[in-house]
Amino acid sequence: MLSYNGQTPELEQWSFTETSFNPLAQGKCESVMSLGNGYMGLRSATEEAYIGGTRNLFVNGTFNRFDELEVTELPNAADVTQIELLVDGRRFSLETGDTADYERTLNLRDAELTRSFVWRSPDGKRIRFEFRRFVSKDDLHLIGMKLRMTPLDEGITLRLTSGINAQAANSGSQHFHEGEKRIFDKKYLQLVQTTTESKVDFVLSALHRFLIDGHPFEPALQMEIERRKMEMAYRMELKAGQTLELHKLVQVHTSRDADVEAAGDLEKLRAHSLEALKKAESAGYDGLFERHRQAWAEIWSRYRVEIESAHRFDLLALRFAIYHMTVMTPVHDRRMGIGAKGLSGEGYKGHSFWDTEIFILPFFIYSEPSVARTLLEYRYLGLEGARKKAEENGFRGAMYPWEVAWPSDGEVTPVWGAVDVVTGKQTKIWSGFIEQHITADIAYAVWHYYKASGDQRFMDDYGYEMIFDTAVFWASRLEWNEEASRYEINGVIGPDEYKEHVDNNAFTNYMAHFNLLLAIQYYDELKDRDPQLLERLESKLGLERGPQEWREKADAIYLPQPDGRGIIAQDDTYLQKQELDLTPYKSQAKVGTLFQDYSLDQVNEMQVSKQADILMLFYLLENRFAPELKRANYDYYEPKTLHDSSLSFSTHSILASDFDDKKLAYELFRRAAEIDLGPHEHSSDAGIHAASLGGIWQCVVMGFAGIRMLDGALHVHPKMPDAWERLSFPLFWKGTKLQFNVTKERMEISADTQEEIELVIYGKKMSFQGRLQFELMHI
Numbered sequence: 001m002l003s004y005n006g007q008t009p010e011l012e013q014w015s016f017t018e019t020s021f022n023p024l025a026q027g028k029c030e031s032v033m034s035l036g037n038g039y040m041g042l043r044s045a046t047e048e049a050y051i052g053g054t055r056n057l058f059v060n061g062t063f064n065r066f067d068e069l070e071v072t073e074l075p076n077a078a079d080v081t082q083i084e085l086l087v088d089g090r091r092f093s094l095e096t097g098d099t100a101d102y103e104r105t106l107n108l109r110d111a112e113l114t115r116s117f118v119w120r121s122p123d124g125k126r127i128r129f130e131f132r133r134f135v136s137k138d139d140l141h142l143i144g145m146k147l148r149m150t151p152l153d154e155g156i157t158l159r160l161t162s163g164i165n166a167q168a169a170n171s172g173s174q175h176f177h178e179g180e181k182r183i184f185d186k187k188y189l190q191l192v193q194t195t196t197e198s199k200v201d202f203v204l205s206a207l208h209r210f211l212i213d214g215h216p217f218e219p220a221l222q223m224e225i226e227r228r229k230m231e232m233a234y235r236m237e238l239k240a241g242q243t244l245e246l247h248k249l250v251q252v253h254t255s256r257d258a259d260v261e262a263a264g265d266l267e268k269l270r271a272h273s274l275e276a277l278k279k280a281e282s283a284g285y286d287g288l289f290e291r292h293r294q295a296w297a298e299i300w301s302r303y304r305v306e307i308e309s310a311h312r313f314d315l316l317a318l319r320f321a322i323y324h325m326t327v328m329t330p331v332h333d334r335r336m337g338i339g340a341k342g343l344s345g346e347g348y349k350g351h352s353f354w355d356t357e358i359f360i361l362p363f364f365i366y367s368e369p370s371v372a373r374t375l376l377e378y379r380y381l382g383l384e385g386a387r388k389k390a391e392e393n394g395f396r397g398a399m400y401p402w403e404v405a406w407p408s409d410g411e412v413t414p415v416w417g418a419v420d421v422v423t424g425k426q427t428k429i430w431s432g433f434i435e436q437h438i439t440a441d442i443a444y445a446v447w448h449y450y451k452a453s454g455d456q457r458f459m460d461d462y463g464y465e466m467i468f469d470t471a472v473f474w475a476s477r478l479e480w481n482e483e484a485s486r487y488e489i490n491g492v493i494g495p496d497e498y499k500e501h502v503d504n505n506a507f508t509n510y511m512a513h514f515n516l517l518l519a520i521q522y523y524d525e526l527k528d529r530d531p532q533l534l535e536r537l538e539s540k541l542g543l544e545r546g547p548q549e550w551r552e553k554a555d556a557i558y559l560p561q562p563d564g565r566g567i568i569a570q571d572d573t574y575l576q577k578q579e580l581d582l583t584p585y586k587s588q589a590k591v592g593t594l595f596q597d598y599s600l601d602q603v604n605e606m607q608v609s610k611q612a613d614i615l616m617l618f619y620l621l622e623n624r625f626a627p628e629l630k631r632a633n634y635d636y637y638e639p640k641t642l643h644d645s646s647l648s649f650s651t652h653s654i655l656a657s658d659f660d661d662k663k664l665a666y667e668l669f670r671r672a673a674e675i676d677l678g679p680h681e682h683s684s685d686a687g688i689h690a691a692s693l694g695g696i697w698q699c700v701v702m703g704f705a706g707i708r709m710l711d712g713a714l715h716v717h718p719k720m721p722d723a724w725e726r727l728s729f730p731l732f733w734k735g736t737k738l739q740f741n742v743t744k745e746r747m748e749i750s751a752d753t754q755e756e757i758e759l760v761i762y763g764k765k766m767s768f769q770g771r772l773q774f775e776l777m778h779i
């Protein structure tokens with residue numbers, strides 16, 4: 001059970017706590033309390049091992065392919081977190097003896113994981129335990145761990161075993177060669193391993209340091225090296241009231257590190273890793289943690305969000321989202337993306353989806369544009385893989401992979417998925433072949449970033465090329481329908497993955513159309529502004545037919561229109577399909593329960609949706625659709641939507657804000673927030689839901705504050721939930737940092753420059769310098 005009340009008054013709305021340990025639901029805390037710094041992610045498995053626990057350490061960008069029958073994935077690096085404790089010869093485990101005052105807390109403010117309790121051994125001896133852990137934001141390669149143990153009644157004999165264990169795999173797939181293990185000076189452990197196919201070297205170095213009552217202490221030591229494992233077993237006696245402290249420090253490096261000069265030379269990298277560990281040793285856990293804490297203090301001062309709500313959970317949920325978006329994002333290296341589960345679990349193999357551009361990127365566009373730019377540069381590098389995919393499929397231009405790993409890899413979506421209840425075989429995953437809207441989603445994201453940041457340099461260096469080459473793809477992808485005399489896009493999957501091989505998915509067609517129009521507009525602009533750049537791009541991309549073809553095709557592309565009821569068909573056949581009462585499935589805590597009764601082929605023939613599809617379009621291309629149309633379609637499609645994708649609730653919430661249903665918008669925001677933080681014990685087993693976390697931020701800023709970039713202007717239209725008294729958040733707009741402070745009566749916007757800022761508030765253009773105060777009652 002998680003408690004959201006804050007471990008101490010100071011940490012209210014900054015922390016959440018597991019108040020009793022449940023060995024049957026370990027995945028939840030391992031994921032939601034996971035630590036990281038964008039370079040690496042560490043799942044928060046307990047130090048003592050339990051059946052069902054999953055230890056994961058992922059280093060961003062280190063993809064490896066187990067064999068040709070599997071797709072590339074982030075390999076699970078050796079574990080450094082397990083510590084085995086034998087108390088008087090018996091294994092310490094919370095499944096034996098009694099436990100009192102149990103608390104495991106993730107402190108979001110300092111990004112520290114703590115766990116404490118008093119354990120009474122089966123022999124009746126009480127011991128107080130305290131564990132602490134962080135993954136440094138100050139030194140991207142550092143993991144710090146600390147254990148304090150105090151026998152309360154009687155002395156104990158303790159055997160403590162800790163080391164580096166590379167016996168782990170990714171659900172059985174072993175990504176590393178055995179490697180080399182070495183212990184230097186009876187103190188520093190070092191493991192060197194190389195991935196089997198991608199040949200990425202990993203170097204992990206670790207040390208242990210002991211104190212008793214604050215004084216350094218060297219317990220009796222036995223060193224052990226086994227297959228894929230090396231351990232230090234320490235033996236000691238502790239008297240009642242004595243406190244043992246163990247500091248374990250770990251340095252993690254790989255040959256993909258861009259920030260370490262030695263990365264290209266394994267011998268140098270090993271030496272570098274050892275040196276870094278020794279440097280860390282002198283600072284100790286507390287000194288290192290202090291630097292990490294300061295780095296996080298800076299982050300939180302940058303992302304200063306405040307919510308005064310009758311429900312204190314709301315601010316915690318927003319901070320939780322920002323925390324995870326920070327720990328999952330590789331701001332240090334543009335060759336890496338954001339996995340759909342961040343770096344918190346094996347789910348989705350560390351691959352990136354449209355989740356990044358449509359759900360997470362807006363947070364960075366408006367909160368830290370330089371990071372948004374880095375993420376888009378990752379997609380620029382991905383043009384190589386996108387061109388490869390287009391060619392393999394007989395198209396031109398850049399066809400972005402549905403799932404992407406290392407940018408040049410191209411498509412990496414696995415081909416086989418869950419069981420088909422009818423045939424008993426694995427279901428084929430078609431997304432990698434036919435879920436094609438991702439290409440337009442990326443062009444959309446480039447446009448969004450450009451319009452909000454004004455970053456012309458980015459466009460010149462990368463953005464135009466991405467938009468032109470994606471347009472080239474769509475022009476080659478469109479199919480001419482002679483009879484209807486129009487261009488169509490057939491045989492696709494739209495955002496709703498419960499409809500496969502559909503024709504004219506409205507979302508895909510409109511977004512492709514948007515992509516083509518964008519290319520035409522930018523082509524014309526460049527002709528005047530920078531003909532040389534245009535010429536370079538023309539010859540690089542072979543745009544001879546470009547603009548004329550784009551124009552002809554954009555004019556004739558089929559864009560589904562509302563029927564007599566105002567409903568736009570999600571695709572050509574959706575509205576003719578059989579309806580199903582979804583009540584029994586919608587009330588289930590677990591997603592995907594429909595598939596216990598029906599196969600995907602059967603669901604394909606029903607008006608049942610996995611997630612927001614056409615509604616997503618209303619959000620992205622908002623000013624193309626009237627508010628009444630949005631409501632009518634919401635009322636039609638939502639009852640048919642299972643929200644089986646975590647991407648669904650936030651989009652529904654924002655739309656509900658758009659059509660002024662504040663109560664509904666708030667309810668859906670809460671449901672989005674509860675996907676990871678809520679009571680469901682297993683929803684996060686495979687990792688947190690990265691897109692949903694971006695969605696939570698968007699529910700608040702795009703939904704409740706009504707912030708929207710429309711035609712290059714920043715619109716503001718607050719609709720705060722009734723339970724909220726105040727909302728404050730930072731927002732970058734064309735290079736200027738604004739801080740919004742919204743109450744029910746008033747909105748105040750302050751800028752960090754004296755330049756004139758132009759906004760559109762409740763549809764009215766307004767300019768100000770420095771600070772703007774606005775009485776909301778007078779609207």
Ligand code: BGC
Nearest residue numbers: 340353354355497645647691
């Ligand atoms: C959703 C996709 C999403 C993917 C990764 C799927 O379940 O249907 O829209 O991109 O998960 O989060």
